[in-house]
Structure formats: structure tokens, C-alpha cells
Amino acid sequence: MKISVVITLKKDVLDPQGKVILQTLDGMGFEDINEVRQGKYFEIDTKENDKKKAEAKVEEMCKKLLANLVIEDFKIIGSQ
Amino acid sequence: MHSSVITFPGSNCDRDMDVALKKFGFKNKMVWHGDVELPKSDLVVLPGGFSYGDYLRCGSMASKSKIMKSVLNFAQGGGKVMGICNGFQILVESGLLPGVLLRNKYLEFICKNVFVKANNKDNSYFKDDKKDVYEFHIAHNEGNYFCSKEQIKEINNNNQIALFYSDENGNVNEQSNPNGSLQNIAGVFNKQKNVLGMMPHPERMIDPALSGEDGSIFFENLINNLK
Secondary structure, eight states: OOEEEEEEEETTTTTTTHHHHHHHHHTTTTTOOOOOOOOOEEEEEOOOHHHHHHHHHHHHHHIIOOOTTTEEEEEEEOOO | EEEEEEEOTBBBHHHHHHHHHHHHOOOOEEETTTOOOOOSSSSSEEBBBBBGGGSSSSSTGGGGHHHHHHHHHHHHHTEEEEEETHHHHHHHTTTTTSSSOOOOOTTOOOOEEEEEEEEOOOOOOTOOOOOOOOEEEEOOOOEEEEEEEEHHHHHTTTEEEEEEEOOTTOOOOGGGGGSOOGGGEEEOEEEEEEEEEESSSSGGGOOOTTSSSSSHHHHHHHHHHHH
């Protein structure tokens, strides 16, 4: 089973890369943007075929390694 | 006094630290990250560098390496653990120190001398030190200290800030903050003050011909305090 996870900076954490991307996009003519937040995307292919169990394992991985919960939030966005 | 410096894959300040510790009287041993046991140590140092190529987040992989279990036990038993630069990043990722080190505010790698002011001298690292303001070297891309509002409250209440970025007179202000760190924090302690993490490199300031001597003052004082 493949689990997809997205990790983003928490709302109150400054994202300087996101800011620069916004400025660049703005300079390219995309002028309607309010905010850009950059994040990370992981695909974890696991031998576990039970969706609930697999997602629980990935959640544990996020808490222990993939995300730093002081600054980041994680969200499982797909399991197939 | 016995010390240990841990070498992770990608550490590059480990030998500088070895030279510095030996120069001021420590019997130092180099310890590989894949080892399980720490040698007899009065001080364990996590050196600077780019452990695991800074993959995922700086220090995150190294904080899970085999030797870190022993380092955690050592620190939890009151042992002195000091992390410099990447070593500081490893300590926050391991949970021994609060907070996290974000990318520098202006997204640039900073490599220069800075002044830092000791905030709390009631500990083995800075007690009786002749100096309040040191000139140290920094070289990092992720040194922008950050933590949650609750954490910073606790850090201030427990007097856990070790060093502030300052000017040469010890004034802590925005102009002297090189990387956007919260409250100009350059180094923090754990609650018990036996674990210290800091971005500046005292080991690069031990030779007046090459750099400066403020690191010498720091290490001389440190070994005296540990005796």
C-alpha cells in the first residue's frame, strides 16, 4: 500500500522560501497571490495492506522522524 | 578530564574540536556514530558539519543514530553534552534541547565572526569566565533559532538561554542578529544546564595567529569548571 504525506510549516512559522517564491511569481505577472507556503511530499510504499494500520504506522513515522512538530504539521493525503 | 567527540557521516569540525580539547588538557577520544557505547567521559561533544548531508532536516538523521541512545542516557543522568552548530541541530532534533533551527532569515549561508554575550553563568560551561562577550565564528545556513510561545516562556523562566548574538559591547539588538534567531538566541541549555547547544564555533578561536583567543578562554575555563 502506498501512503502519501504532505508536511508543511505551521501557520505561525516564517517561510522565507515561500515568500521569495511569491515575490518571483508576482514579478512574473501572477499578481493575485495572497501567500505561498512551501512543503515536503513523501510517498511511503509499505507491505502493510490494511489501510488503517498502514496510516497509523505512517502517522508514527511522521511524529518520530518525518516532521518536526515544533514547526511542522503533517497530513496524510492519500492511501492506495 | 576525559572527553568524547562523536563523528557522524558528514561531520567536518570533529578534528578541530579534537585539537581544541587536547590543547586545553582533555584526554579526548573520537567516537563513531555507529558505536553503541560511549567511552568514559566527563564531556561529550557533538561537532559541527553536515551530518547525513542535512537530509530531511539538519541533524534529524544523526539524532536517530546508534550512539545517540548512549548520549541520551548520559545526558539524562546529568552528563555534560555540548553541541556546536550541526551538533546543536542534532541536540534539538533529539529532544535534549527545546526548539528548532530554521533556515537563516535572509536565506543565505553566513560565514563570519560575530559577538555573543553569555546570559547565564550559573553553570559548568560559563561559570567564573573572565569574559561576558566573546568573538566567535559562525558558519551556517540553518541557525535561525525558533520555538513555540509556550517553549520560549519556559526557556526564559528557567534561564535556559546560554548565549545571545550581540555587538562587541554586549548590546543585544536587531542589528547584531545575523540570522533572525528568536530573541537573538545563539545558544541554549536544557533545564538542568548540563546540555548546551550553540551555533558559534569556539574551537575555531584557539589560535591568535589564525583567528582569535576567545575560544581558548572558553575551553580553559570549561576544563577548570569540570575538574
